[in-house]
Structure formats: C-alpha cells, structure tokens
Amino acid sequence: MILRSQRFLKLTYSLVASGPQCPHPCQGVHRFQYFGTKCLTSKSSIKLKHITFLTSSSTPKNWSHGLLQYHAQSSSSDLASQNYSLIYAFPAIKGLRALSRLKLMQTGITAALLPTVFFFYLQGQASITLLTYTTGIATFAAVMLYVISYYIRRVVGMMYLDSTHTKLKVSHLSFWGHRRDIYLPVSDVMTLGDTGDSPGESILQLKRYSCSDTFYFSPRLGLVVDKHSFEKVFGTLPQ
Numbered sequence: 432m433i434l435r436s437q438r439f440l441k442l443t444y445s446l447v448a449s450g451p452q453c454p455h456p457c458q459g460v461h462r463f464q465y466f467g468t469k470c471l472t473s474k475s476s477i478k479l480k481h482i483t484f485l486t487s488s489s490t491p492k493n494w495s496h497g498l499l500q501y502h503a504q505s506s507s508s509d510l511a512s513q514n515y516s517l518i519y520a521f522p523a524i525k526g527l528r529a530l531s532r533l534k535l536m537q538t539g540i541t542a543a544l545l546p547t548v549f550f551f552y553l554q555g556q557a558s559i560t561l562l563t564y565t566t567g568i569a570t571f572a573a574v575m576l577y578v579i580s581y582y583i584r585r586v587v588g589m590m591y592l593d594s595t596h597t598k599l600k601v602s603h604l605s606f607w608g609h610r611r612d613i614y615l616p617v618s619d620v621m622t623l624g625d626t627g628d629s630p631g632e633s634i635l636q637l638k639r640y641s642c643s644d645t646f647y648f649s650p651r652l653g654l655v656v657d658k659h660s661f662e663k664v665f666g667t668l669p670q
Contacts, residue, residue: 515591515600518660521653524588524604531583531608538576541569580606587637587648592617592660599664601637603646615639622666 548565551557583604591600597617605611621638628635637646650668655661662668 514594515598516594516657516660517589518592518657518664519587519590519648519650519653519655521586521588521648523652524586527583527586528604528608531580531604531606534572534576534579535607538569538572541565541572545569582647585646587646590648590661590664592657592664596660596663601646617664620664622664623668624666 545565548557548562552559552562584606585603587601587603588610589602591602592598593600599615599617599620601613601615602610603613619639619641621636621640623635626636626638633651634647634649637648638644650661655668658668
C-alpha cells in the first residue's frame with residue numbers, strides 16, 4: 432500500500448510538472464489563474480507584488496484576461512517611469528480647471544433643487560411658473576456643462592517629450608476636472624504643416640494620423656519651454 436501511494440504521488444507530480452509554463456518571465460505557475468497583478472522586474476531580480484492565485488483546472492478565458500490586464504498595467508508603469516522633459520505649458524489651464532468644477536457644482540445644485548420644487552408643486556405650495564423656471568435653469572446648466580466640458584477636455588495643459596524623442600506625453604483635463612495623461616508616439620503626431628492650420632492662428636490643433644481625436648494648444652497664449660524639442664515633434668513654429 433505504501434509503495435502504491437508513493438508511485439501515485441510520483442506519477443501525479445510528473446504530470447503536474449510537465450504542464451504548460453507561463454509565457455511571461457514573471458514566474459510560471461501552471462494550472463493557476465492569474466488576476467491583474469503587477470510584476471516589478473530589474474536586472475538582478477524579479478519581484479512579484481500583490482499576487483492572488485486561485486487554483487483552477489483549466490481557465491483559458493480568465494487566464495487571457497489576466498494577461499491582457501497585466502500587460503496594460505505593465506506598459507502604463509513603464510511609460511510613467513520614463514524620463515520626460517517639459518516642452519510646452521499652458522498656465523491658464525488652472526482657470527479652466529476651476530471653471531469646469533464650478534459648472535459641475537452649479538449643475539449639481541440645480542439638479543438637487545428640481546425634485547424639491549416638483550414636490551412642493553405637487554403639494555400645491557409652488558406655482559407652475561416656479562417649476563418651469565427651475566426646470567429651465569437645470570436643463571440649461573446641464574447643456575452648458577456638456578458644451579464647456581467638451582472643449583475644456585481638449586485643451587492641452589502640458590506636453591512632455593521623453594529622452595529618446597519617440598514618446599509625447601500630453602496632459603489635459605478630464606470631465607471631473609482632474610489631470611489626465613496620454614502617451615502618443617511622436618511618429619503618430621501630425622506636424623503643424625499637416626494639420627491645415629494657417630501660420631497666423633493663435634490656437635493650433637494637435638492631431639494624430641491614427642485617429643480623428645483633436646486637442647488644442649496655443650504657443651502664443653502658452654509657453655514653449657523647449658523650442659528645439661517642440662519643433663522635433665510639430666515642425667517649425669509659425670512666425
């Protein structure tokens with residue numbers, strides 16, 4: 432009986448040890464499910480941080496989802512760890528940020544007042560004129576919030592260029608007025624000659640060849656910190 436149990440353990444171990452290995456260098460534990468963890472690599476060591484494993488016999492779909500999630504986090508952290516130098520800044524972005532949050536506050540207040548006015552109207556304590564007036568203000572505030580946020584989100588606050596001059600980091604505002612960074616290949620950014628802007632325009636377009644999204648920046652109203660690096664991305668500045 433002991434010999435049979437030992438043979439059974441050896442056979443089980445050999446079958447498990449011959450299983451598929453993890454294609455990523457962050458340690459391979461076969462027949463385990465990986466969920467969105469971060470791997471920190473260096474020349475001397477490989478560290479695994481905050482890893483959660485759940486045993487499973489075969490979960491290819493979840494495994495693929497975990498790998499995609501890992502690669503997204505890994506590439507994002509790699510981009511954030513690169514050295515970037517400031518090439519353009521727009522100081523008035525702070526004022527636009529305050530305006531965006533003010534519109535959010537105004538819209539929230541009017542939206543909160545509308546149910547109250549409607550309740551008093553049903554109770555006969557508010558007139559139809561007050562209800563119509565409040566509804567109009569709330570609707571106008573919501574439309575203005577959408578319009579203002581639409582353009583504010585496309586104003587470039589700062590631009591950075593990495594040390595290899597191949598990646599451009601563009602900072603702009605989100606819908607909630609927070610800073611958001613996007614990373615663009617320099618080869619994908621249109622030069623000023625390709626965007627169709629005339630040399631005399633104060634506001635220029637930041638466009639890409641791969642998609643139709645458009646951002647806006649102004650070398651005249653803003654500040655070109657590093658003209659040489661700026662022209663490597665956008666070409667010669669219009670005089």
